[in-house]
Amino acid sequence: MSFAEGGRNAGAAWGAVLSMSLCVALLLTAEFMPVSLLTPMAGGLNATNGQIGQAVSLSGFSAVVTSLLITTVAGRLNRKLVLIALTALMLLSLVMVAMAQSFATLIAARVLLGICIGGFWSLATSIIMRLVPAKDVPRALALMYGGQAVAAAFAAPLGSYLGGLIGWRGVFWALVPFVTVNLLWHLIALPSLPTRFKQDIRVFGQLLGRRYFLRGLLALSFTFGSAFTMFTYLRPFLEEITGVGVDTLSILLLILGSAGFVGTSVSGRLVGNQVERLLRLPALVMGSSTLGLLLFGDGLIATGILLAVWGAMNTAMSVIWMGWMSQNVDDQPEAAGSLMVAIIQASILLGAMIGGVLLDHLSVTATFAGSVVLALVAIAIAGNGRKLVKSSA
Structure with a gap:
């Protein structure tokens, strides 16, 4: 369904675009934060640096699988609900990492995060196309990808700095309230995005x-x-x-x-x-x-x-x-x-x-x-x- 078919007011959609931009920033921060905390995480989970690095890469693998399956698995589900569910998975993943007592728990958490990454990015552009008129799509995409710039600029330096102050678990706990706010923002700002047909693979x-x-x-x-x-x-x-x-x-x-x-x-x-x-x-x-x-x-x-x-x-x-x-x-x-x-x-x-x-x-x-x-x-x-x-x- 296009923007025109949705019948939305263009001015009302920008709050939803901003909510997706915050989601991008948090997703990329969660994805790459372990890189700046690799050594202390390895020590805390009795793992090697190489094992932690491999666990980090698992999010990329599950993202590939999810991106290919998301439109089929989600079927006719309202895309607003799908986006909210994916953000909830990111929240769960962060809590699991912060509470992890074993390497296996970290792996499970990274797989969940990969599902969120693959699902979100697969749907993001099509959702943007439904939130704003066609002429505003490039500007809306740039605004959404502004979250990428935020994460790229601050995630690694902040992760390393805060890790020294509050420990690597504290860094992941610090992300939890931001993702919670983003989840609530999705609920409020995103319009209903029904899907008329089930995607055939x-x-x-x-x-x-x-x-x-x-x-x-x-x-x-x-x-x-x-x-x-x-x-x-x-x-x-x-x-x-x-x-x-x-x-x-x-x-x-x-x-x-x-x-x-x-x-x-x-x-x-x-x-x-x-x-x-x-x-x-x-x-x-x-x-x-x-x-x-x-x-x-x-x-x-x-x-x-x-x-x-x-x-x-x-x-x-x-x-x-x-x-x-x-x-x-x-x-x-x-x-x-x-x-x-x-x-x-x-x-x-x-x-x-x-x-x-x-x-x-x-x-x-x-x-x-x-x-x-x-x-x-x-x-x-x-x-x-x-x-x-x-x-x-």
Whole structure:
């Protein structure tokens, strides 16, 4: 059901968009917070650092599975209720982590969080399309992804700092009231979002039969794979090549995350009716920034500038690609969103694996070079974007 079919007043929908933006910030914070608390969590649960890292990655795996199943499993359920249920799962996951006395409990909690991640992202764009008129969708997406910028800027530094003050369990307990408020906000702000039909899983095959969409998914996979091949191993690069200590490292990560606010703001204005011309931009800008780090990463100022550019495009990337989906697969937004989220999550996991192999067997510079190669492939597939729009079908 589109915005027009829902008959909503446009002004009344922005509160719901803001509620979803807060959900994005909390989801990403919950997903990546353990990275900054890995060592104390390992000690508290009698596990190794590697085991905790593997548990963190489980959320990505369950997110892939959930993204492919959510529209079928949810059936004709009102999407407002589904979003509320997913947010409740995030709340339960945080409580389980905070109270965990065993590694097995942590694994179960991360699986639950992955269900929330996969389900939310699969439905998010289609819900945004029902909350605001078509002309406001790019701006609403940028506003929602503003939550990503908040999490990227503050989650890791705050997690590390607060962990030293109140312990890693205290950090997760501190997130609980925020998620509770978000849950109540969903109840109040989201309109009823009934679904007229049950999604048939066969629609995935129909969508993949659209050559422009399949080509877009390939470009998407290499774009995100490139980004996370680099980002996952940014810390060892900064420590080994740039030669920074913990304090400077935190400042550089804050610069990268804060630049995301610029990315979401600008992308909301740039994504118009011809979004295809922007599709190669994320891989081009982020790949060039990574190449710049390989060439000039031993200089602190140059590194800070390049990370700011990379961080701004990192948040703009999601707005651009989801804007493409909203314009070119508007007849099946939930199914298309499910496929895109599955591809993104799988690409993130694969990019981290490729980067890890290059790091272990060669060097961190090889990892960054691998990221540049993946970006070049993404640029080649995306081309000028004309073969990625439905008019080319």
